[in-house]
Amino acid sequence: MKYMLIMRATAEAEAAFAESNLPFEEVMEAMGRFTEEMLQAGVLIAAEGLDPDPATGLVVDYSSQPPVVTDGPYGETKELFGGYWIVDVASLEEAAEWAKRAPLAGPGMKSEIRRITSIDEFPQDNPWIQKERAWREATGQL
Numbered sequence: 731m732k733y734m735l736i737m738r739a740t741a742e743a744e745a746a747f748a749e750s751n752l753p754f755e756e757v758m759e760a761m762g763r764f765t766e767e768m769l770q771a772g773v774l775i776a777a778e779g780l781d782p783d784p785a786t787g788l789v790v791d792y793s794s795q796p797p798v799v800t801d802g803p804y805g806e807t808k809e810l811f812g813g814y815w816i817v818d819v820a821s822l823e824e825a826a827e828w829a830k831r832a833p834l835a836g837p838g839m840k841s842e843i844r845r846i847t848s849i850d851e852f853p854q855d856n857p858w859i860q861k862e863r864a865w866r867e868a869t870g871q872l
Contacts, residue, residue, distance in 0.1 A: 731818070731819065731820070731821065731822075731845060731846075732775065732816060732817070732818050732845070732846040732848075733816070733817055733819060733822065733825035733843055733844065733845055733846065734814050734815070734816050734843070734844045734846055735814060735815045735816075735817065735825065735828065735829045735832065735841050735842075735843055736811055736813075736814050736841060736842040736843070736844065737779075737811070737812040737813045737814060737832070737834060737839075737840075737841060738810065738811055738812065738839075738840045738841065738842055739810060739812055739834075739838055739839050739840070740838035741810075742837070742838050743836055743837060743838025743839050744782075744810070744838075746836060746837070746838070747836070757833075760833035761833060763833075764831060764832055764833050765777055765815075767831070768815065768817060768828065773817040773818055773819050773824075773828065774815065774816075774817060775816040775817060775818050776814075776815070776816040777813070777814065777815045777816070778813055778814060779812065779813035780811065780812055780813050782812065784810055785801065788800065788801060789801075815828075815832075816846065822843065822845065825843050826843060829841040829843055849862060849863055849866065849872070
C-alpha cells in the first residue's frame with residue numbers, strides 16, 4: 731500500500747526553527763540520511779519539498795462558479811504543508827514507524843499520513859478510469 735507522509739508545521743514552529751539558526755547543511759544532512767534509509771529499505775517512491783513561502787502559491791476556491799483564484803498566503807491555515815514522502819509499505823502502522831523516524835522535531839511539527847488510493851479501487855467499467863488506466867500503462871506507471 732502507498733502512503734503519503736505529509737510534513738506540516740505551524741507558524742510558531744517555523745519561527746522557532748528560524749530562530750534556532752541551525753545550519754542549512756545540517757538540515758539537509760538529516761533529511762538526506764532519512765531519505766537514504768527509506769531508499770535502502772526499498773519503500774521510498776517519491777519525496778519533494780515545497781517553497782517555504784506560502785505567498786508564492788495560489789489558492790483556487792471552488793465555492794463559486796467560476797472558481798476564484800487568489801494569491802497566497804493561506805489566511806485561515808494554521809499549519810502549512812511543507813513537503814512529503816510517498817512510501818510503499820505493508821500497513822498504516824509501518825508508514826507511522828517511518829514517519830516517527832523523520833527528522834522533524836519540536837512543538838508544532840507534525841506529519842500527516844494518508845493512504846493513496848489505487849486505480850484498482852475505482853469502478854473498472856467507468857470509461858474515465860479505463861482512459862486513465864490506458865494512460866498509466868502507456869507511461870509505465872502500471
